[in-house]
Amino acid sequence: MPELPEVETVARQLAPLVAGRVIRGVQIHDPKLRQVARERLTGGTIESVRRIGKQVVLQLRQGRGVRRWLVIHLRMTGRLIWRAAPARCERSHLRLRLRLDGGSLCFYDLRRFGTVQVLDRPDGAATAGLDPTSPAFTARALEELLRGGRGQLKPWLLRQDRLVGLGNIYCSEILFEAGLAPHRAVGTLTDEEVARLHRTTRAVLRRAIRHCGTTFSDFQDAQGLTGSYQRYLKVYGREGQPCPRCCGPVRREQQQRSTFFCPRCQR
DNA sequence: ACCCTCCTGTCA
Protein backbone atom coordinates (compact mmCIF):
# COMPACT_ATOMS: atom_id res chain seq x y z
CA MET A 1 0.00 0.00 0.00
CA PRO A 2 2.91 2.16 -0.04
CA GLU A 3 2.68 5.46 -1.81
CA LEU A 4 1.87 8.73 -0.10
CA PRO A 5 -1.94 8.46 -0.19
CA GLU A 6 -1.93 4.91 1.15
CA VAL A 7 0.50 5.70 3.95
CA GLU A 8 -1.46 8.84 4.78
CA THR A 9 -4.59 6.70 4.99
CA VAL A 10 -2.92 4.19 7.29
CA ALA A 11 -1.71 6.94 9.61
CA ARG A 12 -5.09 8.66 9.69
CA GLN A 13 -6.99 5.46 10.36
CA LEU A 14 -4.57 4.27 12.96
CA ALA A 15 -4.21 7.49 14.92
CA PRO A 16 -7.60 7.47 16.68
CA LEU A 17 -7.36 3.73 17.30
CA VAL A 18 -4.01 3.61 19.04
CA ALA A 19 -3.24 7.11 20.31
CA GLY A 20 -3.14 7.18 24.08
CA ARG A 21 -2.61 3.44 24.40
CA VAL A 22 0.30 1.93 26.32
CA ILE A 23 2.62 -0.70 24.88
CA ARG A 24 2.43 -3.80 27.05
CA GLY A 25 4.66 -6.03 25.01
CA VAL A 26 6.51 -6.50 21.76
CA GLN A 27 6.54 -9.71 19.75
CA ILE A 28 8.92 -10.22 16.89
CA HIS A 29 8.15 -12.81 14.24
CA ASP A 30 10.85 -11.88 11.78
CA PRO A 31 14.54 -12.17 12.64
CA LYS A 32 15.22 -9.09 10.54
CA LEU A 33 13.35 -7.02 13.13
CA ARG A 34 15.23 -8.47 16.09
CA GLN A 35 16.74 -5.17 17.09
CA VAL A 36 13.30 -3.71 17.75
CA ALA A 37 12.83 -6.17 20.59
CA ARG A 38 15.89 -4.78 22.34
CA GLU A 39 14.58 -1.24 22.38
CA ARG A 40 12.46 -1.61 25.53
CA LEU A 41 9.35 -0.08 24.11
CA THR A 42 7.21 -1.70 26.76
CA GLY A 43 5.59 0.87 29.01
CA GLY A 44 5.65 3.58 26.39
CA THR A 45 2.53 5.47 25.45
CA ILE A 46 1.67 6.14 21.84
CA GLU A 47 1.14 9.87 21.59
CA SER A 48 0.54 10.26 17.89
CA VAL A 49 0.65 8.56 14.52
CA ARG A 50 1.78 10.55 11.54
CA ARG A 51 3.10 10.10 8.05
CA ILE A 52 6.51 11.36 7.03
CA GLY A 53 7.18 10.73 3.37
CA LYS A 54 6.11 7.13 2.88
CA GLN A 55 6.80 6.23 6.49
CA VAL A 56 4.43 5.79 9.38
CA VAL A 57 5.81 7.43 12.51
CA LEU A 58 4.52 6.63 15.98
CA GLN A 59 5.59 9.07 18.65
CA LEU A 60 6.09 7.36 21.98
CA ARG A 61 6.38 8.85 25.45
CA GLN A 62 8.49 6.68 27.71
CA GLY A 63 7.84 8.70 30.87
CA ARG A 64 9.60 11.68 32.41
CA GLY A 65 9.44 13.51 29.13
CA VAL A 66 11.49 10.95 27.26
CA ARG A 67 10.23 10.54 23.74
CA ARG A 68 11.06 8.02 21.08
CA TRP A 69 9.84 7.41 17.60
CA LEU A 70 8.87 4.15 15.98
CA VAL A 71 9.37 4.55 12.25
CA ILE A 72 7.81 2.02 9.94
CA HIS A 73 8.34 1.84 6.20
CA LEU A 74 5.83 -0.46 4.55
CA ARG A 75 7.78 -0.75 1.29
CA MET A 76 5.89 -3.03 -1.10
CA THR A 77 3.64 -5.23 0.97
CA GLY A 78 3.69 -3.92 4.52
CA ARG A 79 0.38 -3.45 6.34
CA LEU A 80 -0.41 -2.09 9.77
CA ILE A 81 -3.58 -3.38 11.31
CA TRP A 82 -5.23 -2.72 14.61
CA ARG A 83 -6.88 -5.71 16.25
CA ALA A 84 -9.18 -4.82 19.12
CA ALA A 85 -8.73 -7.06 22.14
CA PRO A 86 -10.98 -10.08 21.60
CA ALA A 87 -10.10 -10.43 17.94
CA ARG A 88 -7.51 -13.01 17.00
CA CYS A 89 -4.48 -11.89 15.03
CA GLU A 90 -4.04 -13.45 11.64
CA ARG A 91 -0.65 -15.10 11.83
CA SER A 92 0.45 -15.44 8.25
CA HIS A 93 3.04 -12.85 7.30
CA LEU A 94 2.84 -11.33 10.75
CA ARG A 95 6.25 -9.76 11.42
CA LEU A 96 5.75 -7.61 14.49
CA ARG A 97 3.06 -7.32 17.06
CA LEU A 98 2.77 -4.52 19.59
CA ARG A 99 0.48 -5.57 22.41
CA LEU A 100 -1.31 -2.47 23.56
CA ASP A 101 -3.90 -2.10 26.25
CA GLY A 102 -7.09 -2.99 24.50
CA GLY A 103 -5.65 -4.77 21.49
CA SER A 104 -2.70 -5.29 19.19
CA LEU A 105 -1.06 -3.31 16.48
CA CYS A 106 0.09 -5.88 13.93
CA PHE A 107 2.65 -5.35 11.22
CA TYR A 108 2.29 -7.75 8.30
CA ASP A 109 4.70 -7.91 5.42
CA LEU A 110 4.57 -10.65 2.85
CA ARG A 111 7.79 -9.81 1.08
CA ARG A 112 9.61 -8.58 4.17
CA PHE A 113 11.02 -5.48 2.52
CA GLY A 114 9.48 -3.30 5.19
CA THR A 115 11.62 -1.71 7.88
CA VAL A 116 11.03 -0.77 11.49
CA GLN A 117 13.34 1.54 13.37
CA VAL A 118 13.31 3.03 16.82
CA LEU A 119 14.75 6.53 16.94
CA ASP A 120 15.68 8.87 19.76
CA ARG A 121 15.17 11.91 17.61
CA PRO A 122 12.23 12.63 15.35
CA ASP A 123 14.32 14.14 12.61
CA GLY A 124 15.90 10.79 11.95
CA ALA A 125 12.69 9.98 10.15
CA ALA A 126 12.80 13.15 8.13
CA THR A 127 13.50 12.74 4.48
CA ALA A 128 15.41 15.22 2.46
CA GLY A 129 12.54 15.74 0.06
CA LEU A 130 9.65 18.17 0.13
CA ASP A 131 6.20 16.79 0.89
CA PRO A 132 3.94 17.55 -2.07
CA THR A 133 0.89 17.88 0.18
CA SER A 134 2.50 20.53 2.35
CA PRO A 135 1.86 24.25 1.82
CA ALA A 136 5.55 24.63 1.07
CA PHE A 137 5.06 22.71 -2.14
CA THR A 138 4.31 25.61 -4.45
CA ALA A 139 4.77 25.86 -8.20
CA ARG A 140 7.74 28.03 -7.44
CA ALA A 141 9.26 25.42 -5.14
CA LEU A 142 8.79 22.74 -7.76
CA GLU A 143 10.38 24.92 -10.37
CA GLU A 144 13.39 25.43 -8.15
CA LEU A 145 13.71 21.73 -7.53
CA LEU A 146 13.50 21.00 -11.22
CA ARG A 147 15.93 23.70 -12.22
CA GLY A 148 19.18 22.25 -13.40
CA GLY A 149 17.75 18.75 -13.11
CA ARG A 150 18.87 16.13 -15.57
CA GLY A 151 17.40 12.94 -16.87
CA GLN A 152 13.84 11.91 -17.50
CA LEU A 153 10.82 13.19 -15.69
CA LYS A 154 9.47 9.97 -14.27
CA PRO A 155 12.68 8.71 -12.65
CA TRP A 156 13.13 12.23 -11.34
CA LEU A 157 9.73 12.13 -9.66
CA LEU A 158 10.35 8.68 -8.19
CA ARG A 159 13.40 9.77 -6.21
CA GLN A 160 12.62 10.61 -2.63
CA ASP A 161 15.35 13.15 -2.03
CA ARG A 162 13.58 16.02 -3.81
CA LEU A 163 9.90 15.22 -3.49
CA VAL A 164 8.71 12.52 -1.12
CA GLY A 165 5.81 10.17 -1.41
CA LEU A 166 5.45 9.54 -5.12
CA GLY A 167 5.73 5.99 -6.37
CA ASN A 168 5.09 4.03 -9.50
CA ILE A 169 1.32 4.39 -9.64
CA TYR A 170 0.97 8.07 -8.90
CA CYS A 171 3.89 9.08 -11.09
CA SER A 172 2.13 7.55 -14.07
CA GLU A 173 -1.19 9.12 -13.09
CA ILE A 174 0.23 12.56 -12.40
CA LEU A 175 2.17 12.66 -15.65
CA PHE A 176 -0.92 11.63 -17.57
CA GLU A 177 -2.99 14.36 -15.94
CA ALA A 178 -0.27 16.87 -16.66
CA GLY A 179 0.02 15.77 -20.28
CA LEU A 180 3.75 15.22 -19.89
CA ALA A 181 5.63 12.27 -21.32
CA PRO A 182 7.48 10.17 -18.73
CA HIS A 183 10.69 10.44 -20.71
CA ARG A 184 10.61 14.19 -21.10
CA ALA A 185 13.94 15.65 -20.18
CA VAL A 186 13.52 17.46 -16.88
CA GLY A 187 15.35 20.55 -18.03
CA THR A 188 13.03 21.18 -20.97
CA LEU A 189 9.84 21.92 -19.06
CA THR A 190 8.33 25.32 -19.69
CA ASP A 191 6.98 27.44 -16.85
CA GLU A 192 3.51 26.54 -17.90
CA GLU A 193 4.30 22.83 -17.83
CA VAL A 194 5.86 23.10 -14.40
CA ALA A 195 2.73 24.85 -13.19
CA ARG A 196 0.63 22.07 -14.66
CA LEU A 197 2.79 19.40 -13.06
CA HIS A 198 2.46 21.15 -9.73
CA ARG A 199 -1.29 21.47 -10.02
CA THR A 200 -1.89 17.88 -11.10
CA THR A 201 0.45 16.49 -8.44
CA ARG A 202 -1.57 18.16 -5.74
CA ALA A 203 -4.89 17.27 -7.34
CA VAL A 204 -4.12 13.60 -7.89
CA LEU A 205 -2.75 13.12 -4.39
CA ARG A 206 -5.63 14.98 -2.78
CA ARG A 207 -8.15 12.92 -4.67
CA ALA A 208 -6.37 9.66 -3.89
CA ILE A 209 -6.26 10.52 -0.20
CA ARG A 210 -9.95 11.32 -0.27
CA HIS A 211 -10.57 7.83 -1.64
CA CYS A 212 -8.23 6.22 0.90
CA GLY A 213 -5.64 5.33 -1.70
CA THR A 214 -5.36 2.45 -4.12
CA THR A 215 -5.84 -1.16 -3.08
CA PHE A 216 -5.20 -3.92 -5.59
CA SER A 217 -5.28 -7.34 -3.99
CA ASP A 218 -8.09 -6.32 -1.73
CA PHE A 219 -7.71 -7.73 1.70
CA GLN A 220 -10.87 -6.91 3.56
CA ASP A 221 -9.55 -6.52 7.07
CA ALA A 222 -11.68 -5.05 9.76
CA GLN A 223 -9.43 -2.04 10.18
CA GLY A 224 -7.13 -2.46 7.25
CA LEU A 225 -7.43 -0.14 4.38
CA THR A 226 -9.66 -0.71 1.46
CA GLY A 227 -8.86 2.17 -0.80
CA SER A 228 -10.96 2.78 -3.86
CA TYR A 229 -8.75 5.01 -5.96
CA GLN A 230 -8.00 2.10 -8.30
CA ARG A 231 -11.37 2.93 -9.85
CA TYR A 232 -10.05 6.30 -10.87
CA LEU A 233 -6.71 5.25 -12.31
CA LYS A 234 -6.51 6.50 -15.86
CA VAL A 235 -3.39 4.83 -17.19
CA TYR A 236 -1.73 2.72 -14.51
CA GLY A 237 -2.31 -0.97 -15.20
CA ARG A 238 -4.34 -0.18 -18.31
CA GLU A 239 -2.02 -1.20 -21.11
CA GLY A 240 -3.87 -1.39 -24.42
CA GLN A 241 -7.03 0.12 -23.02
CA PRO A 242 -8.34 3.38 -24.43
CA CYS A 243 -6.87 6.60 -23.13
CA PRO A 244 -9.66 8.44 -21.32
CA ARG A 245 -8.87 11.54 -23.31
CA CYS A 246 -8.08 10.51 -26.88
CA CYS A 247 -9.22 6.87 -26.87
CA GLY A 248 -5.89 5.72 -28.29
CA PRO A 249 -4.29 2.71 -26.59
CA VAL A 250 -2.45 3.25 -23.34
CA ARG A 251 1.13 2.17 -23.71
CA ARG A 252 3.25 0.37 -21.19
CA GLU A 253 6.99 0.55 -21.10
CA GLN A 254 9.06 -1.68 -18.93
CA GLN A 255 12.59 -0.84 -18.03
CA GLN A 256 12.94 -1.77 -14.45
CA ARG A 257 9.42 -0.93 -13.50
CA SER A 258 6.36 -0.42 -15.62
CA THR A 259 5.39 2.99 -16.84
CA PHE A 260 1.95 3.60 -18.30
CA PHE A 261 1.18 6.58 -20.48
CA CYS A 262 -0.61 7.83 -23.55
CA PRO A 263 1.93 8.62 -26.26
CA ARG A 264 -0.55 10.93 -27.97
CA CYS A 265 -1.68 13.00 -25.00
CA GLN A 266 1.63 13.12 -23.16
CA ARG A 267 4.38 15.11 -24.76
C1' DA B 1 21.06 5.57 -16.62
C1' DC B 2 21.03 0.89 -16.06
C1' DC B 3 21.56 -3.31 -13.63
C1' DC B 4 20.77 -6.34 -9.40
C1' DT B 5 19.17 -7.37 -4.78
C1' DC B 6 16.35 -7.82 -0.76
C1' DC B 7 11.58 -11.43 -0.41
C1' DT B 8 7.25 -14.18 -1.41
C1' DG B 9 3.39 -14.80 -3.93
C1' DT B 10 0.23 -14.89 -8.10
C1' DC B 11 -0.81 -15.23 -12.75
C1' DA B 12 -0.18 -16.27 -17.84
Add this chain to the structure above:
DNA sequence: TGACAGGAGGGT
Protein backbone atom coordinates in the same frame (compact mmCIF):
# COMPACT_ATOMS: atom_id res chain seq x y z
C1' DT C 1 8.58 -21.66 -15.83
C1' DG C 2 9.15 -17.01 -16.10
C1' DA C 3 7.36 -12.42 -15.60
C1' DC C 4 5.88 -9.26 -12.59
C1' DA C 5 4.31 -6.75 -8.17
C1' DG C 6 2.69 -0.25 -4.77
C1' DG C 7 10.06 0.49 -2.72
C1' DA C 8 14.62 1.62 -2.44
C1' DG C 9 19.74 0.98 -1.76
C1' DG C 10 23.79 -0.53 -3.90
C1' DG C 11 27.04 -1.18 -7.70
C1' DT C 12 28.85 -0.09 -12.32
